[in-house]
Amino acid sequence: MARISFVQWLKVDSISASAILIVGDAQRLTPDSKALVFQKEISTYLGTEGDFNEYPIFSKKIPEPITQTPLQMNIVNESKFIKVRGIAIKGIDTSSIIQIGSNCLIESESRFKQIQQRIQRK
Numbered sequence: 001m002a003r004i005s006f007v008q009w010l011k012v013d014s015i016s017a018s019a020i021l022i023v024g025d026a027q028r029l030t031p032d033s034k035a036l037v038f039q040k041e042i043s044t045y046l047g048t049e050g051d052f053n054e055y056p057i058f059s060k061k062i063p064e065p066i067t068q069t070p071l072q073m074n075i076v077n078e079s080k081f082i083k084v085r086g087i088a089i090k091g092i093d094t095s096s097i098i099q100i101g102s103n104c105l106i107e108s109e110s111r112f113k114q115i116q117q118r119i120q121r122k
Contacts, residue, residue: 005082005101012098014091018110021098028105031095034058037114055113062109 007023015021018033036050052058084100092098095110 003077003080003082003102005084007084007087007100009086010084010089011087012089012092016091016093016096018095019092019097021092023100025101026099026103028107029097029099029103030107031097031110032108033094033110035094035110035112037112039114039116041118057113058111 003025005024010023012021018031020029020031022029034052036052036055038049082100082102087098087100089098094112095108097106097108
């Protein structure tokens with residue numbers, strides 16, 4: 001991880017919650033986001049909405065990928081510099097990463113639950 005990042009220009013229109021934009025090196029990046037969205041026909045809220053524990057999607061363990069065959073890598077960096085002329089990005093969304101540089105570990109997670117509540121008509 002002994003490389004130096006140079007970026008001439010970088011333009012980002014939008015960056016969302018828990019997203020990461022980094023120019024340079026990092027040891028570990030772990031963006032994490034949880035979201036509950038309630039869509040109601042009539043905007044009345046009881047104050048009890050929003051408990052993540054009520055929805056299994058937020059407590060389930062996310063499985064890690066299993067490597068079927070051992071992976072052996074030999075990386076040769078012919079230059080100690082990472083040079084980027086320019087990058088234009090429309091948006092960086094929840095728990096995503098834009099990085100110009102080196103990294104040892106990335107663990108990214110985003111969980112989203114949308115609930116639509118409609119009134120029963122008689």
